Amino acid sequence: MNRTLLSDNQLRTLHGRLGYWVVFSCAFIAFAVAFVLPFVWMLLGAMKSAPELAHVPPTILPEQWHPETYSDAWSFMELAKYFGNTVMIAGGAWLVQLAVDVPAAYALSKLRPVLGNWILGLMLATLMLPASALLVPTYLTITDVPVVHTNMINQPGAIWLPAAANAFNIYLLKRFFDQVPGELIEAATIDGAGRITTMVRVVLPLSRPILAVVSIFAIVAAWKDFIWPLLVLPDPGAQTLSVALNRFAPDTPINLLLAGLVLASIPMVAVFLVFQRQILAGLTAGSLKG
Incomplete structure (x- = not known):
């Protein structure tokens, strides 16, 4: 028998299932934001221009997309x-x-x-x-x-x-x-x-x-x-x-x-x-x- 925070009987009830999925979803979103958001910000930030990166408040998506930045970085820094x-x-x-x-x-x-x-x-x-x-x-x-x-x-x-x-x-x-x-x-x-x-x-x-x-x-x-x-x-x-x-x-x-x-x-x-x-x-x- 596996010991968990909620028993099988509690999970069979509507309140138990609802509470379980709310807690699970919140934890999943929190960890996803904490670990994935920095990488996504870095990925999108690389396709912005240097002046746009310094803009306050910062933009979420690039106003103008510059995917060529990756090839420029590859050659510039060897x-x-x-x-x-x-x-x-x-x-x-x-x-x-x-x-x-x-x-x-x-x-x-x-x-x-x-x-x-x-x-x-x-x-x-x-x-x-x-x-x-x-x-x-x-x-x-x-x-x-x-x-x-x-x-x-x-x-x-x-x-x-x-x-x-x-x-x-x-x-x-x-x-x-x-x-x-x-x-x-x-x-x-x-x-x-x-x-x-x-x-x-x-x-x-x-x-x-x-x-x-x-x-x-x-x-x-x-x-x-x-x-x-x-x-x-x-x-x-x-x-x-x-x-x-x-x-x-x-x-x-x-x-x-x-x-x-x-x-x-x-x-x-x-x-x-x-x-x-x-x-x-x-x-x-x-x-x-x-």
Whole structure:
């Protein structure tokens, strides 16, 4: 039996159904306005002229439509180069995170190392720290990487390396791996499969939903990050979209800047719309059917 604010008997009454739909509609509209309105305003604002954007009170729809603003922004700010930089950095961060987080989560879930729960607890404790508190030690590490003693400033590795061990993604993966039946692991071991083979051929094919979620989280985080790329990529030719748009802001007409922001947002919005079912399936996956 599901526990909700309204019982089944209350929902069968006219007042219950009316109250439910009123509250649901108000909440839906409020969240839609809060999340969609800024993007719509940015989308429409980019098609206004710069003087119209400065008009008080502001206009809702453009008095004169200027869709060519998007192509002007693309060429004026040379966004193709920065899109390429961002795709390379986001793709590399995704691959590095999977290469580190998947084996770590598998080891904590199925190999049960000594002090594994303590290790997981220490990982999760890092989520309690504000990101700003880690900027200085992480920056010092990047400027002189231990063991190899190399400076990674202005290199993609300066973003890939700190993103490698993500405690939240490791936790998500471990919780999912915990639901994989132990009988499958034992059967693979009896058939002669090693630990790596078992992970690759048995566990990972069953873990596609959570792998999709972790992949999307990794790509979106790398795509939208601003502070860290600003610190470690001072060379304009190596910068990501978020940093480049901020650099262009003082000397760029506001309508062109808004068009650039819209263009930078479209890939991540498209990713969510295409993979929203996989995201929800991965986050709610709690068991496997035999």
